Amino acid sequence: MRMRSRACFLFAAFFVAIFWTAGSRAAIRETSVRELVEASDLIVAAQAVAQESAWNDEIQRVETITTLSIDALVPGHAPGETVRVTTLGGYLSDRDLHMFVSSEARFALGQRYAVLLDSPDDRGIRTVTGLALGATAIRSDQSPLPGERAFDFVARINPHLPAERTGRERAAYDFQTVATHELGHFLGLGDIYDEGSSHRDCMGKNNGAKMMFGQTAAGEIKRGLHNADMLGIRFIYGNQTVPVDNGANNENLFTYICVGRMLTDCCSNEPLDVKYRWKSLPVSYYSHQADFTEDHVSRIQFAMNTWVDESASAYTATYRGDTIVDSFAFDDGINIVHVAHPSEVSNWALAQTTIGADSNGYIKGADVGFNGTTYEWSPALPAGANGIPTPNPDVPKEEGPRGGCFAGTRSTAAGPGADLLVLGLLGAIAAVSRRSRKAATRQ
Numbered sequence: 309m310r311m312r313s314r315a316c317f318l319f320a321a322f323f324v325a326i327f328w329t330a331g332s333r334a335a336i337r338e339t340s341v342r343e344l345v346e347a348s349d350l351i352v353a354a355q356a357v358a359q360e361s362a363w364n365d366e367i368q369r370v371e372t373i374t375t376l377s378i379d380a381l382v383p384g385h386a387p388g389e390t391v392r393v394t395t396l397g398g399y400l401s402d403r404d405l406h407m408f409v410s411s412e413a414r415f416a417l418g419q420r421y422a423v424l425l426d427s428p429d430d431r432g433i434r435t436v437t438g439l440a441l442g443a444t445a446i447r448s449d450q451s452p453l454p455g456e457r458a459f460d461f462v463a464r465i466n467p468h469l470p471a472e473r474t475g476r477e478r479a480a481y482d483f484q485t486v487a488t489h490e491l492g493h494f495l496g497l498g499d500i501y502d503e504g505s506s507h508r509d510c511m512g513k514n515n516g517a518k519m520m521f522g523q524t525a526a527g528e529i530k531r532g533l534h535n536a537d538m539l540g541i542r543f544i545y546g547n548q549t550v551p552v553d554n555g556a557n558n559e560n561l562f563t564y565i566c567v568g569r570m571l572t573d574c575c576s577n578e579p580l581d582v583k584y585r586w587k588s589l590p591v592s593y594y595s596h597q598a599d600f601t602e603d604h605v606s607r608i609q610f611a612m613n614t615w616v617d618e619s620a621s622a623y624t625a626t627y628r629g630d631t632i633v634d635s636f637a638f639d640d641g642i643n644i645v646h647v648a649h650p651s652e653v654s655n656w657a658l659a660q661t662t663i664g665a666d667s668n669g670y671i672k673g674a675d676v677g678f679n680g681t682t683y684e685w686s687p688a689l690p691a692g693a694n695g696i697p698t699p700n701p702d703v704p705k706e707e708g709p710r711g712g713c714f715a716g717t718r719s720t721a722a723g724p725g726a727d728l729l730v731l732g733l734l735g736a737i738a739a740v741s742r743r744s745r746k747a748a749t750r751q
């Protein structure tokens with residue numbers, strides 16, 4: 309059942325990507341308020357009032373279920389109602405295991421958020437639409453105005469998320485740019501965003517120029533580090549201390565992954581929390597070579613080496629070659645770069661990094677998964693590099709249920725784009741069928 313709701317969501321997001329003709333943004337693709345709202349089932353202004361973490365149903369990843377108490381809803385239910393939301397990552401005390409997943413929304417108890425939500429699964433639990441971009445922390449002086457539409461409220465409190473996407477061109481994502489960003493997570497750095505998203509307390513200036521900026525556009529090439537990225541690596545593995553200067557024009561803020569508080573994203577403008585880091589160096593890492601060409605493998609190594617700055621930090625990593633070990637085991641010490649199975653990476657994400665650490669911040673394992681299902685890459689990934697078993701052409705494609713599911717997710721967010729969405733859906737079904745046939749032919 310959970311798989312089905314995930315499949316529905318995957319399909320919905322896939323279609324959205326096609327319909328907007330894919331001009332898309334480092335680990336989350338470029339998006340807009342309109343796109344997020346259109347893909348949502350429910351939009352609320354709500355406060356995080358309870359939270360617990362546990363293994364997911366497949367005992368492969370840790371999920372945190374946050375209870376949100378609605379204080380305003382645009383449009384719909386009554387204030388005071390609660391909704392439960394699942395995000396990946398969390399802490400299991402019996403295992404002393406923290407799991408961090410890049411790009412996920414994160415909720416701090418007591419904080420208010422504007423949250424865009426997907427339709428509930430069979431447990432009645434929802435996911436955030438658009439990962440970190442779908443949950444914007446609300447400042448104490450902000451509330452929906454009487455009669456304000458969801459779209460206007462989200463756009464007003466999140467001015468950096470464009471109302472409309474301007475990029476309409478079809479372009480591939482630069483593999484090395486995204487690899488370099490993800491390998492920044494691999495060593496312990498967090499995402500930094502402009503104002504907006506659930507991670508809004510680490511601002512500063514010119515975040516978009518940083519490698520650890522959380523979004524990238526199709527065709528964007530950003531392979532070198534910004535000074536803030538270098539300060540980050542030196543903070544984790546060298547002599548750099550925090551807080552760094554936090555003046556109004558400060559361009560040097562970075563985010564590091566930390567333990568010891570509800571959120572796992574700490575800003576360098578605050579005193580030190582326990583930071584994630586590798587205990588012994590060099591770190592070994594592998595790739596699923598069947599997912600990549602030789603060119604990709606050398607770009608992964610180049611991306612990893614981009615973070616090695618021996619004059620100022622101790623961080624080093626050694627490539628160990630191919631492995632067939634399953635990347636779901638994120639805490640097994642076998643660190644893998646691969647093309648993720650669709651159930652392992654959000655459809656909104658170009659790539660996600662999953663890290664396991666203990667409460668001293670020592671990393672037990674980390675895996676980087678690229679999304680080879682939804683996005684085109686440059687250089688192109690090899691055929692079949694998406695973790696999906698080759699489809700059997702004799703099995704019906706379940707187009708009916710998918711269509712119905714998508715209609716369901718649109719029920720409360722119906723807006724001006726509804727007719728166009730239906731057209732897009734048909735186009736997406738055709739594209740999926742073509743893709744399946746192509747994949748079958750390649751075998």
Ligand SMILES: [Zn+2]
Nearest residue numbers: 335410411499
């Ligand atoms: Zn990221």
